Amino acid sequence: MTRSESVDIGKPVAVPVKEDGDGDGGDVAAHVSRTRAVVRRFRANRSAVVGCALLLLIIIVTAAAPLIAPYGPTQVDISDRLSGPTAEHWLGTDSLGRDTLTRLMYGGRVSLAAAGLAVLIATAIGLPLGLISGYFGGVVDWFLDRAADVLMSFPAIVLTIAIIAAVGPGLTTAMVSLGIVYAPRMFRVVRGSTIEVRREVYIEASxxxxxxxxxxxxxxxxxxxxxxxxxxxxxxxxxxxLAEVTVSLLGLGALPPTASWGSMLGQAFQEMRSQPWLAVYPGIAIAIATLCFNLVGDGLRDAFGRETRKA
Structure with missing residues (x-):
């Protein structure tokens, strides 16, 4: 029997497959067709495409910082401290005479890598636990669900700062702590999606x-x-x-002389009255990167959310 079902991003949809272990050519063709449809809808979302392009540009520029940066990130020139934009320093220098453009590129490497590490840890914890909890249910599901409730009852940044205070400052410590704090959020999404899939007829048949x-x-x-x-x-x-920026701004994340967008903001605040432009550049970079992540997320949600599959 044929059944059509519109996908809500919070309610996964059954994918029909045969119980022969590998499927057949028809299943592969259907999968390719659905993937192309999702890609086509994502490309039709101009905001998402622009966000994706800008995000890729930021990643490429920050990754290539050792090759294209005009100076070293810790290169000090006290004689040229707190200078405005010049031919030698396009975005000026900070309180120690370090090139702002160089530190902005290197800082992006640190901030983006730190955010990726936190999300990787959250996924490594939340994804398997969400699958186990949502699929098997029972006492395990009840226990994991209550544990997630407890962790999510605290604001993420407050709990992260508390863990850092107990373990000690440092960017790696901060991101590992943040990954643990974000794990329940990934767990919730995976658990809810798995419960919906588990109710499908083809799961019962399998x-x-x-x-x-x-x-x-x-x-x-x-x-x-x-x-x-x-x-x-x-x-x-x-x-x-944003969490990395917050903990580095408070001096609990990236420690000097390591450059990150959050630490650059923290140092800029010390010169806010005399040189407010020092906070503008990392602030703009943070705002653009965050906006790009959200635009890509909205585009993915719309692309997958309008998918129609037949079972």
Whole structure:
């Protein structure tokens, strides 16, 4: 029997597959067709495309900083401190005479990598636990759900600062702490999506013929929860970037002389009255990167959310 179902990003949709272990050519063709449809809808979203392009540009520029930066990130020139934009220093220098443009590029490497590390840890914890909790249910689900409730009852940044205070400052410590704090948010999305998939008829059919749970999770559940997971990843990256800025601004993240956008803001605040422009450049970079993550997330949500699949 044929059934059409419109996808809500919070409600994954059944993907019909045969229980032959590998599927057939028709399944592959259908999958390719759906992927092309999602890509086509994403490309039709101009805001998402612009956000994606800007984000890629930022990543490329920051990754290539050692090759294109005019100076070293810790190169000091006291005789040229707090200078405005010049031919030698396009964005001026900071209180120690370090080139602002160079530190902005190197700082982006640190901030984006730190945000990625936090989200990677959150995903590594929240994704498998969400799959286990949503699929198997029972006492395990109840315990993990209550644990997530407890962790999410505290503001993420406050709990992160508390962990840093107990362990010690440092960017790696801060991002690991943030990853642990964000894990329940990923867990919630994965658990809810898995519960919806578990109710589908084809999951019951797979279970009734003795398909191993691990295979069901890998081939039946994971493809259906992927859209919601990708959207959540994009929003978590934006949130993690702002969190890195906050902890570095407070002196608990990137420590001198390491440059990050948050530490650059913290140093700029010390010269705010005399040289307010020092805070403008990292502030603009943070705002653009965060906006790009959100635009990409909105584009992915719309692209996947309008998907129609037949089962």
């Amino acid at each position: 279970t009734s013929i003795g398909t191993p749970s691990l295979m069901i999770l890998r081939k039946r559940v994971m493809p259906n929860i992927l859209p919601a997971t990708l959207v959540q990843l994009s929003f978590l990256l934006a949130s993690a970037l």
